[in-house]
Amino acid sequence: AQKITQTQPGMFVQEKEAVTLDCTYDTSDPSYGLFWYKQPSSGEMIFLIYQGSYDQQNATEGRYSLNFQKARKSANLVISASQLGDSAMYFCAMREGRDSARQLTFGSGTQLTVLP
Amino acid sequence: NAGVTQTPKFRILKIGQSMTLQCAQDMNHNYMYWYRQDPGMGLKLIYYSVGAGITDKGEVPNGYNVSRSTTEDFPLRLELAAPSQTSVYFCASSPTGSKTPLHFGNGTRLTVT
Numbered sequence: 001a002q003k004i005t006q007t008q009p010g011m012f013v014q015e016k017e018a019v020t021l022d023c024t025y026d027t028s029d030p031s032y033g034l035f036w037y038k039q040p041s042s043g044e045m046i047f048l049i050y051q052g053s054y055d056q057q058n059a060t061e062g063r064y065s066l067n068f069q070k071a072r073k074s075a076n077l078v079i080s081a082s083q084l085g086d087s088a089m090y091f092c093a094m095r096e097g098r099d100s101a102r103q104l105t106f107g108s109g110t111q112l113t114v115l116p
Numbered sequence: 117n118a119g120v121t122q123t124p125k126f127r128i129l130k131i132g133q134s135m136t137l138q139c140a141q142d143m144n145h146n147y148m149y150w151y152r153q154d155p156g157m158g159l160k161l162i163y164y165s166v167g168a169g170i171t172d173k174g175e176v177p178n179g180y181n182v183s184r185s186t187t188e189d190f191p192l193r194l195e196l197a198a199p200s201q202t203s204v205y206f207c208a209s210s211p212t213g214s215k216t217p218l219h220f221g222n223g224t225r226l227t228v229t
Contacts, residue, residue, distance in 0.1 A: 004158075031214070033214055033215055035217055035218075037217075043204065043222065043223050043225075044220065044222050044223070045159075045206065045208075045218075045220035047217040047218070047219075050215055050217060052214075052215060091158055091159070093159075095214065097214075098214050099214070103149055103161045103164055103174060104159075104218055105161075106151075106158035106159040106160075107158050108156075108157055108158045109156075109157070109158055
């Protein structure tokens with residue numbers, strides 16, 4: 001079974017509007033962390049935001065926020081006030097367990113295009 | 117700080133050739149990882165290391181080997197290259213701490229023809 005599922009291969013949003021990128025995950029471990037990365041066309045992987053399974057509040061980092069619904073096992077990324085530079089591939093990833101050496105498992109990504 | 121440095125940026129190999137992808141980090145991170153990214157796909161773990169002298173297989177280790185003789189360096193060796201190994205290869209590192217993200221290099225684009 002897929003551990004991380006991103007069901008939107010591609011998304012379009014108008015500049016200055018908000019957009020939500022979906023991510024659902026599957027784990028039986030009560031301790032886990034969820035990460036979002038941005039990959040622009042230049043190819044580098046840029047860390048955006050982190051949410052821990054025990055965190056009481058949804059994570060926020062500037063224009064990025066996480067809509068974390070633990071019971072539904074979803075961790076959707078919300079980008080507010082979209083900018084042209086937000087056009088990129090976005091990956092959701094999960095680290096299971098408390099061992100920080102454990103690797104991140106990635107979803108297949110969502111290609112976001114911001115329209116002027 | 118340079119962060120995670122990967123060389124080369126691009127490489128074309130013929131089937132059956134071998135090569136080593138270099139990865140170095142200057143952040144004194146204990147943990148290092150090699151991922152591959154096939155076109156339009158997410159990243160899959162090839163090998164990882166929790167410290168010098170310790171390596172372990174990831175999801176897709178076949179056709180690859182690694183070594184970790186120092187904290188800084190984590191080279192990935194491809195033996196007998198095959199077209200299925202055409203991919204973008206990312207090296208990453210992270211410090212201890214379950215909340216810490218991976219820091220990625222800029223990738224090596226490898227084509228096997």
